[in-house]
Amino acid sequence: MSEILATLTGVSKSYRKGKETVEVLHNLDLEIPSGDFIAIMGPSGSGKTTLLNLLGGLDKPTSGTVRVGDAEISSMSNNKLSHWRSANIGFIFQFYNLLPVLTAQKNVELPLLLTSLGGKERTNRAQIALDVVGLGERARHYPRELSGGQEQRVAIARAIVSDPALLLCDEPTGDLDRETADEILKLLQILNREHGKTIVMVTHDARAAGYANRSMICDKGSLEHREAT
Amino acid sequence: MKYVGFVWKNVWRKKIRTSLTILSVLVAFLLFALLSAIGYAFKSGADAADAERLVVIDKVSLINPLPIAYRDRIATTEGVRSVTYASWFGGYYQDPRVQFPQFPVDPYEYFSMYPEFEIPRERLDAWANNRQGAVLGRELAEQFGIEVGDRMPIQATIWTKADGGRTWEFDIEGIFENEDPRSSSAFLLFQYDYFDEARAFGKGTVGWYVLRVAPGSDPVQVGNAIDAQFANSPNETETSTEAAFAQSFAKQLGNIALIVTLILGAVFFTLLLVSGNTMSQSVRERINELAVLKTLGFSDGAMLGIVLAESITIMLIGGLLGLGIGWIVVQGAAQAMGACLPGIFLSPQAMGTALVIMLGAGIVAGIFPAVKAMRLSIVDALARA
Numbered sequence: 163m164s165e166i167l168a169t170l171t172g173v174s175k176s177y178r179k180g181k182e183t184v185e186v187l188h189n190l191d192l193e194i195p196s197g198d199f200i201a202i203m204g205p206s207g208s209g210k211t212t213l214l215n216l217l218g219g220l221d222k223p224t225s226g227t228v229r230v231g232d233a234e235i236s237s238m239s240n241n242k243l244s245h246w247r248s249a250n251i252g253f254i255f256q257f258y259n260l261l262p263v264l265t266a267q268k269n270v271e272l273p274l275l276l277t278s279l280g281g282k283e284r285t286n287r288a289q290i291a292l293d294v295v296g297l298g299e300r301a302r303h304y305p306r307e308l309s310g311g312q313e314q315r316v317a318i319a320r321a322i323v324s325d326p327a328l329l330l331c332d333e334p335t336g337d338l339d340r341e342t343a344d345e346i347l348k349l350l351q352i353l354n355r356e357h358g359k360t361i362v363m364v365t366h367d368a369r370a371a372g373y374a375n376r377s378m379i380c381d382k383g384s385l386e387h388r389e390a391t
Numbered sequence: 392m393k394y395v396g397f398v399w400k401n402v403w404r405k406k407i408r409t410s411l412t413i414l415s416v417l418v419a420f421l422l423f424a425l426l427s428a429i430g431y432a433f434k435s436g437a438d439a440a441d442a443e444r445l446v447v448i449d450k451v452s453l454i455n456p457l458p459i460a461y462r463d464r465i466a467t468t469e470g471v472r473s474v475t476y477a478s479w480f481g482g483y484y485q486d487p488r489v490q491f492p493q494f495p496v497d498p499y500e501y502f503s504m505y506p507e508f509e510i511p512r513e514r515l516d517a518w519a520n521n522r523q524g525a526v527l528g529r530e531l532a533e534q535f536g537i538e539v540g541d542r543m544p545i546q547a548t549i550w551t552k553a554d555g556g557r558t559w560e561f562d563i564e565g566i567f568e569n570e571d572p573r574s575s576s577a578f579l580l581f582q583y584d585y586f587d588e589a590r591a592f593g594k595g596t597v598g599w600y601v602l603r604v605a606p607g608s609d610p611v612q613v614g615n616a617i618d619a620q621f622a623n624s625p626n627e628t629e630t631s632t633e634a635a636f637a638q639s640f641a642k643q644l645g646n647i648a649l650i651v652t653l654i655l656g657a658v659f660f661t662l663l664l665v666s667g668n669t670m671s672q673s674v675r676e677r678i679n680e681l682a683v684l685k686t687l688g689f690s691d692g693a694m695l696g697i698v699l700a701e702s703i704t705i706m707l708i709g710g711l712l713g714l715g716i717g718w719i720v721v722q723g724a725a726q727a728m729g730a731c732l733p734g735i736f737l738s739p740q741a742m743g744t745a746l747v748i749m750l751g752a753g754i755v756a757g758i759f760p761a762v763k764a765m766r767l768s769i770v771d772a773l774a775r776a
């Protein structure tokens with residue numbers, strides 16, 4: 163068994179809606195081995211995004227602990243978490259979330275602004291990340307000049323530029339046509355297999371889940387394993 | 392420093408909106424620059440004034456002349472150390488629009504009354520020995536390209552000559568300097584004797600007297616003593632300190648200055664509303680982007696800083712442009728109306744104040760949106776998108 167990258171122990175998460183408290187995740191235990199590629203499926207509102215938010219340190223569990231690498235992020239201060247995220251997590255969203263005022267190159271460079279790297283080194287690394295996703299030629303294009311698939315590639319380049327161990331993808335192909343989605347999923351597969359990135363991907367699409375090593379179903383506050391297809 | 396490009400791009404996200412905001416900042420600071428330059432002119436007149444120097448004018452009006460015979464009576468008043476006189480000539484050189492003062496005076500008396508003006512001794516002697524001689528302030532000499540030995544015709548607007556002529560020809564015998572930057576040397580001095588002899592009317596009068604009180608004497612008492620002497624005469628006098636004299640010019644404009652200050656206050660208030668609105672719109676319409684930045688690991692402090700930097704940048708662009716244009720206008724005004732408003736000057740202090748206002752206004756306009764960006768909940772903001 164390979165090394166464990168992330169561990170959720172007894173994690174619950176509830177939200178307060180007016181006077182009611184809604185428990186989205188209930189006493190969840192999960193181990194994510196380093197180098198894994200997990201797809202998480204499940205009905206809308208079942209808590210998939212919530213789970214990713216907890217893993218990525220964007221949100222904190224109501225109870226239980228979240229450990230990623232050697233950090234227990236569920237008890238970190240917000241400021242520490244910011245810093246930790248910048249070095250350890252790459253986020254990929256359904257709607258790419260690139261900044262429209264920046265070129266592809268500058269978008270990819272953003273996370274490096276938080277490091278002590280000099281301008282030249284930042285440019286170099288951003289260029290390498292763009293090359294990895296096959297968009298080296300489009301470095302100077304603005305998001306509005308790119309197709310959806312290309313935008314998502316830039317977003318992936320931005321997620322990997324600071325070389326984090328864990329990539330969290332929330333429906334990364336949800337807004338793309340089938341062919342483009344396949345390209346993106348292949349790219350994620352390459353990142354997983356050749357670059358050793360651990361990936362947790364939320365998807366509604368069983369075909370997309372097929373690219374992962376294994377799938378899990380999130381429903382009614384808990385997770386169930388499913389046989390790999 | 393590495394955020395400069397990023398902040399700059401965000402500032403120009405909506406070009407028209409940003410340009411309009413910058414324009415309103417520009418106008419406010421242009422107004423500020425002009426107003427403080429004018430204010431400086433008034434204040435500097437009083438600052439540069441010598442507390443031991445008194446000015447004697449006609450009680451009814453500054454423009455009424457006083458008899459030359461008053462000179463000896465003033466000189467013998469107790470507490471008076473020295474006295475001299477000057478008059479307003481009101482002519483122009485070549486271009487009637489380029490105004491500067493000319494004063495008929497007594498050469499030696501004038502320069503000993505005003506030690507702040509410096510002239511080489513031999514130039515002063517040369518002038519005193521030439522009835523048609525004149526001396527010119529350095530500023531004007533440079534402006535007109537006139538050197539010692541040149542002949543300078545001045546067109547009279549008031550004082551025609553006895554022979555009917557309006558052109559007074561002067562030999563420039565010297566250039567004087569004024570080391571005090573608060574007051575101007577932009578004027579011409581020529582001999583009273585020549586003036587009085589050659590003019591068609593008004594002979595035997597001067598515009599005003601200037602006197603220096605003896606050390607230890609109280610300027611107010613001396614002034615009262617002089618005015619008492621001429622009470623109930625056809626020309627009653629009013630003696631005041633030079634500072635008060637300078638301010639009496641300013642007083643007429645005092646109310647205007649107050650109104651302008653109020654306007655300026657209103658302009659800056661509006662400016663804060665306009666730029667504050669620009670900043671909060673700019674933050675509101677990119678909540679999602681700001682949440683992404685936070686997701687990437689930008690700290691709360693960085694978020695605050697980025698939004699404030701945008702706000703301050705807008706203020707600095709508009710403010711520095713306004714100040715720059717103001718500076719050019721003030722330079723022009725100093726050349727064109729140095730006579731009616733000597734010492735008009737955009738001082739380093741005024742520019743420093745403007746800079747502080749820019750930073751302060753940038754912070755005030757940006758602080759609420761910046762705090763909003765800082766407190767933004769990533770999870771909520773991204774869920775909404």
Ligand SMILES: Nc1ncnc2c1ncn2[C@@H]1O[C@H](COP(=O)(O)OP(=O)(O)OP(=O)(O)O)[C@@H](O)[C@H]1O
Nearest residue numbers: 177178186205206207208209210211212213770771
């Ligand atoms: N900030 C919040 N405040 C209150 N309730 C929330 C909040 N975030 C999520 N929820 C609720 O938690 C539940 C799970 O939300 P979550 O976004 O994790 O679902 P999801 O599985 O990602 O759904 P989808 O497939 O539609 O993206 C939902 O019922 C949602 O309304």
Ligand SMILES: [Mg+2]
Nearest residue numbers: 210211212332
């Ligand atoms: Mg979701």
